[in-house]
Structure formats: C-alpha cells, structure tokens
Amino acid sequence: MTFWTIIRQRCWGLVLVMMGVCVITFIISHMIPGDPARLLAGDRASNEMVLHMRQQLGLDQPLYVQFYRYVIDLLHGNLGVSIRTGRPVLDDLRVFFPATLELAFSALLLAIILGIPLGVLSAVYRNKFPDHIVRMLSVIGISTPAFWMGLGVIILFYGHLNLLPGGGRLDDWMDPPTHITGFYVIDSILTGNRDALWNSLQHLLMPALTLAFVHMGIVARQIRSAMLEQMSEDYIRTARANGLSHWRVIICHALPNALIPSVTVLGLAMGDLLYGAVLTETVFAWPGMGAYVVSSIQALDFPAVMGFAVVVSFAYVLVNLWVDLLYVWIDPRIGRVG
Numbered sequence: 144m145t146f147w148t149i150i151r152q153r154c155w156g157l158v159l160v161m162m163g164v165c166v167i168t169f170i171i172s173h174m175i176p177g178d179p180a181r182l183l184a185g186d187r188a189s190n191e192m193v194l195h196m197r198q199q200l201g202l203d204q205p206l207y208v209q210f211y212r213y214v215i216d217l218l219h220g221n222l223g224v225s226i227r228t229g230r231p232v233l234d235d236l237r238v239f240f241p242a243t244l245e246l247a248f249s250a251l252l253l254a255i256i257l258g259i260p261l262g263v264l265s266a267v268y269r270n271k272f273p274d275h276i277v278r279m280l281s282v283i284g285i286s287t288p289a290f291w292m293g294l295g296v297i298i299l300f301y302g303h304l305n306l307l308p309g310g311g312r313l314d315d316w317m318d319p320p321t322h323i324t325g326f327y328v329i330d331s332i333l334t335g336n337r338d339a340l341w342n343s344l345q346h347l348l349m350p351a352l353t354l355a356f357v358h359m360g361i362v363a364r365q366i367r368s369a370m371l372e373q374m375s376e377d378y379i380r381t382a383r384a385n386g387l388s389h390w391r392v393i394i395c396h397a398l399p400n401a402l403i404p405s406v407t408v409l410g411l412a413m414g415d416l417l418y419g420a421v422l423t424e425t426v427f428a429w430p431g432m433g434a435y436v437v438s439s440i441q442a443l444d445f446p447a448v449m450g451f452a453v454v455v456s457f458a459y460v461l462v463n464l465w466v467d468l469l470y471v472w473i474d475p476r477i478g479r480v481g
Contacts, residue, residue: 243432281360310428311346311427312429373400
C-alpha cells in the first residue's frame with residue numbers, strides 16, 4: 144500500500160463522514176421547534192412577510208429539494224446568513240475561528256509539554272511516589288469539568304492573587320496587532336509588537352491551562368501505558384546489555400516508539416479541544432467560536448449553529464487525516480502493509 148493510496152482512501156472516508164454530518168445537521172435543523180422565516184422577518188412581521196421570507200429561503204420546497212440546495216450551497220462555501228448578526232455565517236466564522244484555533248493549539252501544546260514528561264516519569268518510577276502523584280493528577284484532570292476548573296482558576300489568579308487578567312484576548316485599552324494570521328501571539332511576533340505579545344500571552348495562559356489540564360491527564364496515562372509496554376520489549380534489554388545509560392535507553396529508544404500509539408490520542412484531543420472550547424470560551428469571555436455559537440443557540444440562530452457544526456466537523460476529520468498520514472511518516476512500515 145503506497146503513501147498516495149493511503150491518502151486516497153482517507154480522502155474518500157473524509158467525504159463519507161462529511162456527507163453524514165450534512166445529513167445529520169440538516170435533519171436536526173428541521174426537527175428543532177421554531178420557524179427560521181419568522182425569526183428572520185421579526186416578531187412584528189405580518190403573515191404575508193413571513194410567507195415571502197419562506198419562499199425566499201426555499202422553505203416552501205419539499206425536503207429533498209431543500210437538502211439538495213443545502214448541499215450545493217455548502218459545496219460553494221455558502222453556510223447561510225446568520226439570523227442574529229445578519230451577516231453570512233462564513234464571514235462570522237472567519238472572524239471568530241482564529242481565536243478558537245489559537246486557544247486549542249495552545250492548550251494542545253501545553254498538554255504535550257506537560258503530559259509527555261509526566262507520563263515518562265510515571266512509567267520509569269512505576270508504583271512509586273512520582274507514579275502515584277502523576278496518576279492522581281491524571282484522574283483529577285480527566286474527571287474535573289473544564290468550566291468548573293475555569294471558574295476556580297479565575298477566582299484564584301484573578302480574583303485573589305490578581306496575577307492574570309480575567310478574560311478576553313487583550314486588555315480593553317490595547318489595540319490588537321496587525322492582522323496577518325488572526326493569532327494574536329503570532330501576529331504580535333511577526334509585527335514586533337512586544338506589548339501586544341505580552342498582553343495576549345497573559346490573557347491566553349489561564350484558558351489554555353484550563354483546557355490543557357484535562358487533556359494532560361489523558362496524554363500522561365497514554366504515554367505511561369505505552370512506555371511500560373516498550374520497556375518490557377527485547378530491544379530495550381539489548382540496549383541496556385550494550386552498556387547504554389538508563390535515561391538514554393528511555394529517551395532515545397523507548398520514548399520514540401511509545402509516541403506512535405499516542406499520536407492518535409493527540410489527534411483526537413485536538414478535535415475535542417475545538418468542541419470543548421465552547422464552555423471554556425464562555426467562562427473566560429474569549430471571543431472565539433464558542434461564545435459565538437452559544438449566543439447563536441440562545442437566539443435560535445439555526446444557520447450559525449449548523450455552520451459551526453459543519454466547520455468544526457470538517458476540521459476534526461482533517462486532523463484525523465493528518466494523524467493517519469503522520470503514522471506513515473513516523474513508521475514507514477505502516478504504508479507497506481497490504
């Protein structure tokens with residue numbers, strides 16, 4: 144099985160998954176009580192205006208015709224018009240999506256930086272004090288709701304210690320850096336704006352740590368399990384018999400092989416972070432897609448909610464495609480199977 148064959152197969156899987164997402168979002172949008180035409184026209188609109196709006200939106204057509212138009216619009220990048228903002232949903236998501244990605248990538252990076260060393264220490268000192276501490280932290284991280292932890296972090300570091308800002312991406316008095324990528328940290332670095340860089344990092348730290356703590360436990364447990372399996376293999380005993388130091392065997396031989404099954408966990412964590420950021424963004428007043436979709440749900444803004452589901456699902460599928468290709472890059476033997 145060649146590299147391009149794997150890509151072709153995964154792309155077909157991507158198409159099938161997105162078709163399923165389109166069907167599900169379309170069905171749910173028609174099952175939820177409420178009339179989009181009435182919401183768009185307004186509460187004071189007459190029945191004639193609502194009827195005209197229904198005809199304009201194509202809601203008077205049979206369901207199969209509406210679904211066909213829905214799919215065609217998606218293929219052309221048309222996610223509809225937001226009832227709440229009156230702007231195209233795609234334009235709204237372009238504004239809010241970079242903030243969510245910045246938060247998700249930062250949380251994933253922190254989960255990797257903290258989770259991998261903790262998992263290695265837990266495996267090396269199995270059933271000893273460091274192992275017990277890491278396992279306790281992992282259980283706390285996995286079982287603690289992110290929104291509850293976010294509130295606790297705000298109360299501690301903002302309310303009592305006054306060390307970090309409470310919410311938002313920047314202080315109210317500070318202008319955002321020149322838009323290049325939409326990531327305030329990266330844009331501040333590229334434009335040399337040190338004040339915006341420091342301020343954006345301060346605002347990013349608490350929500351990123353909150354999200355990272357949950358996934359840090361998952362990463363640590365996965366690394367611990369994979370490391371224990373690798374440390375019992377014959378090649379590890381051979382490396383030790385050849386006189387290699389203990390930590391060189393751990394870092395240079397056991398850890399690289401233990402990271403292979405952990406790639407899947409990291410890929411799934413990235414997709415989970417995109418969805419999980421909804422409540423965290425609300426708690427920290429982070430102006431990303433989470434806050435946008437919560438406001439849209441409260442306003443029964445169906446096009447915005449459906450657009451959010453489609454975009455995040457597409458990103459989730461792309462992440463899994465990237466993980467599959469990363470497997471082949473890490474271990475070329477996978478591409479030769481079959």
